Amino acid sequence: MQPEVVDLDAQATTALAPEALAAMLPWLESRHWNPHSAHRGGRQAKAALEAARVQVAALLGAAPEGLIFTSGATEANNLALKGVLAEAEGPRRRLVTFVTEHSCVLETARHLERLGVPVSILPVRADGLPDLAQVAEALGPDVALLSAMRVNNEIGAIWPTARLAALARKAGALFHCDAAQGFGKIDCRLGSGLEADLVSLSGHKMHGPKGIGALWVRPGLRLAALLDGGGQEGGLRSGTQSPALAAGFGAAAVLAAGRMDADHDRLKAMMPIALSRLHAVPHRINGPDPEGAERWPGNLSVTFPGVDAGRVIAALPGIALSSGAACSSGAGRPSHVLAALGLEPAAVRQTVRLGWTARMSEDELEMALDALVAAVRRLGGAR
Numbered sequence: 001m002q003p004e005v006v007d008l009d010a011q012a013t014t015a016l017a018p019e020a021l022a023a024m025l026p027w028l029e030s031r032h033w034n035p036h037s038a039h040r041g042g043r044q045a046k047a048a049l050e051a052a053r054v055q056v057a058a059l060l061g062a063a064p065e066g067l068i069f070t071s072g073a074t075e076a077n078n079l080a081l082k083g084v085l086a087e088a089e090g091p092r093r094r095l096v097t098f099v100t101e102h103s104c105v106l107e108t109a110r111h112l113e114r115l116g117v118p119v120s121i122l123p124v125r126a127d128g129l130p131d132l133a134q135v136a137e138a139l140g141p142d143v144a145l146l147s148a149m150r151v152n153n154e155i156g157a158i159w160p161t162a163r164l165a166a167l168a169r170k171a172g173a174l175f176h177c178d179a180a181q182g183f184g185k186i187d188c189r190l191g192s193g194l195e196a197d198l199v200s201l202s203g204h205k206m207h208g209p210k211g212i213g214a215l216w217v218r219p220g221l222r223l224a225a226l227l228d229g230g231g232q233e234g235g236l237r238s239g240t241q242s243p244a245l246a247a248g249f250g251a252a253a254v255l256a257a258g259r260m261d262a263d264h265d266r267l268k269a270m271m272p273i274a275l276s277r278l279h280a281v282p283h284r285i286n287g288p289d290p291e292g293a294e295r296w297p298g299n300l301s302v303t304f305p306g307v308d309a310g311r312v313i314a315a316l317p318g319i320a321l322s323s324g325a326a327c328s329s330g331a332g333r334p335s336h337v338l339a340a341l342g343l344e345p346a347a348v349r350q351t352v353r354l355g356w357t358a359r360m361s362e363d364e365l366e367m368a369l370d371a372l373v374a375a376v377r378r379l380g381g382a383r
Contacts, residue, residue, distance in 0.1 A: 020251040069212060076214060077108060136171075176198040209249065270358075271290055284303045
């Protein structure tokens with residue numbers, strides 16, 4: 001049976017895995033204890049919280065002591081950038097990041113700039129990836145932190161974060177990685193697929209629950225807290241944590257560890273199916289080669305010349321898709337990522353973002369893309 005709505009918006013969020021829901025339910029139904037209470041129920045809740053911390057940290061290849069639970073990647077990114085720059089001393093006070101970062105990183109950078117922090121926002125190449133020579137040149141002795149994402153949420157570009165971390169280290173700066181879109185999908189293990197001093201994570205991008213994420217902080221790194229309160233999470237994130245959300249995040253991490261390679265191979269096999277369907281109408285793919293190693297194979301950013309993306313989306317009520325990042329689309333803002341790639345405003349308005357997961361069947365993908373192509377034809381995109 002076909003689902004009521006076919007999900008082609010997997011970069012915005014993913015469906016909660018049954019395994020994650022099962023891990024959450026006891027803490028939603030009967031185990032209501034506060035994990036910061038000293039009685040037996042509180043200790044049980046605390047044990048569940050710590051078990052989830054171990055599970056998430058294991059997928060990152062990190063010690064659990066450095067993992068700070070947050071409300072999501074937005075809070076984690078804010079804590080990383082503001083926390084590091086608040087502790088910056090001496091001549092190292094500059095933040096370096098990139099024009100295609102998630103809006104929560106860019107808005108945090110602008111906030112810091114208003115407070116007097118020097119900020120450099122670097123451009124990217126036409127394929128959405130960094131110019132490493134330009135990055136090296138920008139990393140002067142005044143740089144405290146370099147921040148870059150692991151996988152771009154609009155164009156699926158897989159960033160060379162290990163090389164960026166090496167450049168930062170050579171310059172004496174720290175490196176922060178927003179791994180929200182890559183964690184649980186590609187290798188983000190520290191010392192393997194990723195090198196970083198701080199890493200931001202999200203639960204709902206990898207079949208876990210919304211409302212929880214994490215920031216991993218390298219042991220010994222000084223960070224200023226954003227919130228004042230009871231001193232939970234090592235003093236870096238005050239507030240009562242949810243054992244239910246943590247348990248769901250942990251279960252999703254365990255699930256991803258067992259399925260990541262197979263899911264990636266399945267998505268690579270599905271990409272040619274998507275591309276073959278799109279050949280029926282004029283279009284342009286934005287970002288890296290969709291079948292290359294520098295792109296996440298569950299994503300396509302597609303421009304349909306002469307066809308308004310908003311009208312395409314409205315014409316397909318049975319398919320969930322977007323014109324870009326959900327936070328920007330919902331606010332009516334054009335994609336800053338596509339503009340950074342050099343697309344004219346008209347082309348940005350003619351672009352849709354397609355994202356799917358390995359849980360989608362090939363029949364669902366074919367049906368959804370056939371419907372998309374038919375809508376583009378009706379709206380003026382026929383050959």
